[in-house]
Amino acid sequence: MSGNIAAKPLQRAEIAKRTGCNLETVRYYEKVGLLPEPPRTEGGHRAYDANHERRLRFILRARELGFALDEVRTLLRLVDERDAPCGEVRDVAAAHLRDVQTKIADLRRMERVLKETVAQCADGARPECPLVESLFR
Amino acid sequence: MSGNIAAKPLQRAEIAKRTGCNLETVRYYEKVGLLPEPPRTEGGHRAYDANHERRLRFILRARELGFALDEVRTLLRLVDERDAPCGEVRDVAAAHLRDVQTKIADLRRMERVLKETVAQCADGARPECPLVESLFR
DNA sequence: GCTAAGCCCTGTAGTAACTACAGGTGCAAG
DNA sequence: CTTGCACCTGTAGTTACTACAGGGCTTAGC
Known part of the structure; x- marks a missing residue:
């Protein structure tokens, strides 16, 4: 062989x-x-x-x-x-897709705020830090 | 009083x-x-x-x-x-912002693929499930 | 002043999804 | 036959909490 x-x-x-x-x-x-x-x-x-x-x-x-x-x-x-689990599988995947989209939305909100606050600190030399202040707000 | x-x-x-x-x-x-x-x-x-x-x-x-x-x-x-930690704080925040943006990119990739595969299953009645096949690929 | 409800206390264990050992064996090449 | 690597089991660590169990404190109402 x-x-x-x-x-x-x-x-x-x-x-x-x-x-x-x-x-x-x-x-x-x-x-x-x-x-x-x-x-x-x-x-x-x-x-x-x-x-x-x-x-x-x-x-x-x-x-x-x-x-x-x-x-x-x-x-x-x-x-x-199952022999044909397509429908059920699709439901699980669709639910997960919604989760993913929610997470994306959350992260984009974080991203927006972070960008704003980091930009406020652009010079990095002020005594009162706008970023710190915004966290303490 | x-x-x-x-x-x-x-x-x-x-x-x-x-x-x-x-x-x-x-x-x-x-x-x-x-x-x-x-x-x-x-x-x-x-x-x-x-x-x-x-x-x-x-x-x-x-x-x-x-x-x-x-x-x-x-x-x-x-x-x-520190008295004026603005610069250092900004660095930490900027690094975190990059993390957030990476996560967003990852999730958007997942979202795209999930959307595609869920769409292929739209009728939900086929014997061979495209979604399952794509996971087994 | 007393009592009962409702806080608060400590400490431990559980969650998700691995990862990293420690301490021991199998296996295959030279 | 030996040597070194791969594999074995089992436990503990990671992140950021949350959920108890089994008590003690506090306070409002009587």
């Missing part, structure tokens, strides 16, 4: 390197029930397969988009339990 | 109500060194004065603007130690 294509269905914990995820984070996801416990080698090392990696990538991508782990859990449950 | 105007320089822990800050949070700020320990009544209750309230308002306002407690600590130290 040309190489050991089917001979190694299990990869080592290079899953971390392949996904760019910290190995301790992978174990954390296992501990909190987002990843299934993988089989072990005789020595007790975890042996992940392609499905673990696929699931981990799902988690990491959702995290990049700012989903909380609890939301990720919900999404994965929907994917695992 | 017309009432006890100077007879009560110390207020009760109504400081919480007056500032809208949770009393347990006030004590937390004391524990982490942002607020000085106030004098106590004979019974051991904290007796705050106007300076405590002023300082607490500073903290709360800085928190509203998204300063981390460590940044607040720095700001308060500058205010306490």
Whole structure:
């Protein structure tokens, strides 16, 4: 046969390197029930397969988009339990989108005020600092 | 004398109500060194004065603007130690402003992708969910 | 003056989502 | 067969609070 294509269905914990995820984070996801416990080698090392990696990538991508782990859990449950979870998944994502938009609005408010106050201090040499005063107001 | 105007320089822990800050949070700020320990009544209750309230308002306002407690600590130290801390305070605030702007940029990226994927699921009835697929990608 | 309600007290533990050890073993290459 | 790296478990630390549990103080009403 040309190489050991089917001979190694299990990869080592290079899953971390392949996904760019910290190995301790992978174990954390296992501990909190987002990843299934993988089989072990005789020595007790975890042996992940392609499905673990696929699931981990799902988690990491959702995290990049700012989903909380609890939301990720919900999404994965929907994917695992339903055949066509599209509507429910969309609801979770839409709710998260609203959260993100709220956070953006909050941060923009902060940004505006910070800009104003920093600008008032532009010279940086006055005895009474307008920035400090505005914090004490 | 017309009432006890100077007879009560110390207020009760109504400081919480007056500032809208949770009393347990006030004590937390004391524990982490942002607020000085106030004098106590004979019974051991904290007796705050106007300076405590002023300082607490500073903290709360800085928190509203998204300063981390460590940044607040720095700001308060500058205010306490220097006569004219304007320049240094401005530097801290400017650094924080950059953080805020980075966060806004991150969130807007999330927002854009979420909007796109949620829109792809608009009908919500397809067997293969584009949103789920994009998370698995 | 006394009592009961309602504050306030201390200290600990819980939250989110990791991260960083310490102290020990497996494994694979040379 | 040895050496060094990767992996193992479990605990504790991070941020900024919040939520108790189990008491003590205070004060308004009687």
